[in-house]
Amino acid sequence: MNPLPFPKRFDANEWFIIAGLAAGYIAVFLPRRLFPFPVSLLIVLFGITVPKLFDATLAVPPFELYDINDYSKLELMDVVLHLIYGPFAYFFTYGYARFQIRGPATIAWIIGYSLLGVGIEWIGTLVGVYTHKNWNLLYSFFVYGCLQGLLLVFSRLWLRSWEVTKKQA
Amino acid sequence: MVLGAYLVATLLAVLIFAFLPKRLHLLELWFNAIVHVYFYTYQFSVLTNLKFVALPESPDKAVASVAIRFIMFPVIVLLFLQLYDKWIQRSWAAGLATIIVTGALLALVQPVLQWTGIIRYSNAGIYWSALAWFVLLGINSGCMIAFRRLIRKELLLP
Numbered sequence: 001m002n003p004l005p006f007p008k009r010f011d012a013n014e015w016f017i018i019a020g021l022a023a024g025y026i027a028v029f030l031p032r033r034l035f036p037f038p039v040s041l042l043i044v045l046f047g048i049t050v051p052k053l054f055d056a057t058l059a060v061p062p063f064e065l066y067d068i069n070d071y072s073k074l075e076l077m078d079v080v081l082h083l084i085y086g087p088f089a090y091f092f093t094y095g096y097a098r099f100q101i102r103g104p105a106t107i108a109w110i111i112g113y114s115l116l117g118v119g120i121e122w123i124g125t126l127v128g129v130y131t132h133k134n135w136n137l138l139y140s141f142f143v144y145g146c147l148q149g150l151l152l153v154f155s156r157l158w159l160r161s162w163e164v165t166k167k168q169a
Numbered sequence: 170m171v172l173g174a175y176l177v178a179t180l181l182a183v184l185i186f187a188f189l190p191k192r193l194h195l196l197e198l199w200f201n202a203i204v205h206v207y208f209y210t211y212q213f214s215v216l217t218n219l220k221f222v223a224l225p226e227s228p229d230k231a232v233a234s235v236a237i238r239f240i241m242f243p244v245i246v247l248l249f250l251q252l253y254d255k256w257i258q259r260s261w262a263a264g265l266a267t268i269i270v271t272g273a274l275l276a277l278v279q280p281v282l283q284w285t286g287i288i289r290y291s292n293a294g295i296y297w298s299a300l301a302w303f304v305l306l307g308i309n310s311g312c313m314i315a316f317r318r319l320i321r322k323e324l325l326l327p
Contacts, residue, residue: 003215038320042199049207056210057235060217062226074214154199161195165324 007077008070013128017069017081020120024087034097039158040090046154047089050147052082058135067131081129088117092148093155106152114144171285175233179241186244192251194326197316204312205246206239208305213238221297223289234287245275246309253310268310272302 007014028044035043055078058065069077092113095101101109118141124130125137191198216222225231249271257264276299282288290298320326 001219003218005218036323038196038200038316041316041319042196042203045200045203045207049203049210052210053206053239056214057231057239061224062228062231073218074211079211158196158199162324165194165326168325 004079005071005073005075007075011128013069013124014077016124016127016129017077017084020084021080024084028087028090031094031098034094035155035159036162039155039162042158043093043151043155044086044090046151047086048082051085054143055082064133065135066133069129088120089151093151096152110145110148110152113148114141117141117144171287172229172233175236175241175285175287179236179244182241182244186248189248189251192254193247193313194320194324196320197313198247200316201250201309201313202243202247205243205305205309208308209238209242212301212305216301221291225286225289227286230286233285237282237287242275245271246306249306250309250313253306254313257310264310268303268306272299272306275299275302 033040055068057063059068059072064072068081069075095113096106096109099109118137121130121140122137125132193201213222217224225234249267252271253264253267256267276295279288279290279295279298283290317326
């Protein structure tokens, strides 16, 4: 009846998560700011929340398609793991704006970034962060692709809303 | 049957919300919805670990549960925040009363969810459920105020 269990053993999966978290959030503050801070905050929050939403649906009964870390239930390192997706989402929209990607190149950007996500997830499965049961990396590729498309739509909506309100001020 | 009823109810809640006049800015609505889903999913997982709640075993009820937890509840919380925003400007007591009334109403949904098998609750009564909602609504209203202060530095909002 532990509300938020600690890892069984502090080994490769925990170090992978901590290294990813540190690298991600240090990298977020390095490049030149392209978006207003509240919009960046929304993008990072979206990146953190949506994977948790998927895990809270697909990794639990009755589906139980995969496990995360040492337990099949929520544990402390799962909370830390979800924070990693924030910078991942941020750099997706940052790169899109920075390289001024438009038209068909958008599809290539989404596919490329989804492949990067699948690559990171594959390393995650090797070190024990993810244990796939009835899941595979192809499903992840499609989920990443759909969510990144959604994030692009939302981030453009948020930016437009910001700019319109700012002009009215 | 149960799935259909919950999907229709969720769709109705979304439509009602879409056509109601908004007090909050679009960015605030998104921020508050995301913050709510974030804290709600963690709170639910922690309550599952404590064996206070359990998800249904059939996939159709699990889908209904997703619709209720991740669409309908956020819509209700956004409606609450619109009311809270209105009442907190009159007095803090009115704001607190809005939190208590909304939390109590959301806790009263529990028997319906239990009866239809969407979420299985332990026999601990609805008191902790109401407490969980008060905490969640308190966090949400605090985050809403913090985000509003942040965006008001650059945007002119009413």
